[in-house]
Amino acid sequence: MLSLPVREGRIATWHDRQIIPGTDWAKTIDTHLERASVILLLVSPDFLASDYCYEIKMQRALQRHEANEARVVPIIVHPCDWSHALFAKLACLPRDGKEITTWNNEDLAWNDVTDGIHRVIEDLSQLSTSAPRTSLPAAWSLSFEKVEQAHPAAAGLLRLCAFLAPDAIPEELITKGAAYLGPVLQPVGEDAQLLDEAIAALGAYSLIRRDASTSTMSIHRLVQAVLRAAMNASTQKIWVERAVRAMHATLPPVEHSQWNDWERLVTHALVCAE
Known part of the structure; x- marks a missing residue:
């Protein structure tokens, strides 16, 4: 149809x-x-x-x-x-x-x-x-510009999240896939304190929400749309590739005992594959 x-x-x-x-x-x-x-x-x-x-x-x-x-x-x-x-x-x-x-x-x-x-x-x-001409996306764009100036790694984290499913993004995707996230974001994935600081910087502008009880993050769909629209094709390709490689590094073996881990990651894997 x-x-x-x-x-x-x-x-x-x-x-x-x-x-x-x-x-x-x-x-x-x-x-x-x-x-x-x-x-x-x-x-x-x-x-x-x-x-x-x-x-x-x-x-x-x-x-x-x-x-x-x-x-x-x-x-x-x-x-x-x-x-x-x-x-x-x-x-x-x-x-x-x-x-x-x-x-x-x-x-x-x-x-x-x-x-x-x-x-x-x-x-x-x-x-x-x-x-993007409406007030809320415009405010998000302005907030992102401020974050990028003050905390480039946080801006990189947000760009990565723009190419994942918007809800319940596992923080382990950042930590286990750190080696594939580029020179600015990689140190954040390798250092828990830097990751906390990056998430806090984004949370201060309501660009991301963190659920500490599940070690996950969520991002509004319109924030994702605004971020992707602001990137040219080559920049989008870079972040898509980083998301795919980080996902590949995070996915567990295909075994029955690992189904719970797959369940948490499969939605994001499907978005990466689109």
């Missing part, structure tokens, strides 16, 4: 059938739900009846929609009583909310859905292009 924009590199898609065996499926779904810019709800009687889909996944999707962090698009697949659902106020696909399976030609219905999703993608692309 979306093969062309995927092939063109305009979007990346994900669904729960891509979950790797042996991983925590609920945590993996949550991670991708938090990363998504567009969330498609495939509405059917089973969807409405599922406590997990309706009460947990959809509720969080709508929260992100209301916060302008993502766009939720309900797709009405099978006839069901959705008129009083929480998403009923949103524009649905296909047009007029006519269930796909009730169309005389379901191919036309799916084409209508595809056209609608393309419009959403185009709208978000235009918003993304203008985003």
Whole structure:
């Protein structure tokens, strides 16, 4: 349905059938739900009846929609009583909310859905292009400039994080992959005190959040977008390569006993591979 924009590199898609065996499926779904810019709800009687889909996944999707962090698009697949659902106020696909399976030609219905999703993608692309002009990204850019002047290693750490999944970035990725992070950031990965100082410098400007209990960091998706947009192609390539090599140095052996470690790293590995 979306093969062309995927092939063109305009979007990346994900669904729960891509979950790797042996991983925590609920945590993996949550991670991708938090990363998504567009969330498609495939509405059917089973969807409405599922406590997990309706009460947990959809509720969080709508929260992100209301916060302008993502766009939720309900797709009405099978006839069901959705008129009083929480998403009923949103524009649905296909047009007029006519269930796909009730169309005389379901191919036309799916084409209508595809056209609608393309419009959403185009709208978000235009918003993304203008985003750096808004006050919050502009403030982040100014904060980053200040960090880069005062603490170049912290700026390097932030650039690295721009090419990882935004949530629960393991600090061990920095420490175990230090040798591959370049001359400025490598000493930070090799010295716990320098790492603390770099993270503190970023935290002072709300560019990154640290969870000391899990030794992880998180970065806002818009901060990532602003950082990547500010880099030219060659600079992006350098940091992508550093992220990939650091990830390779951090990933444990593929053994059953190592699944917990893989679970913490797999989302970031997938982003590096994109």
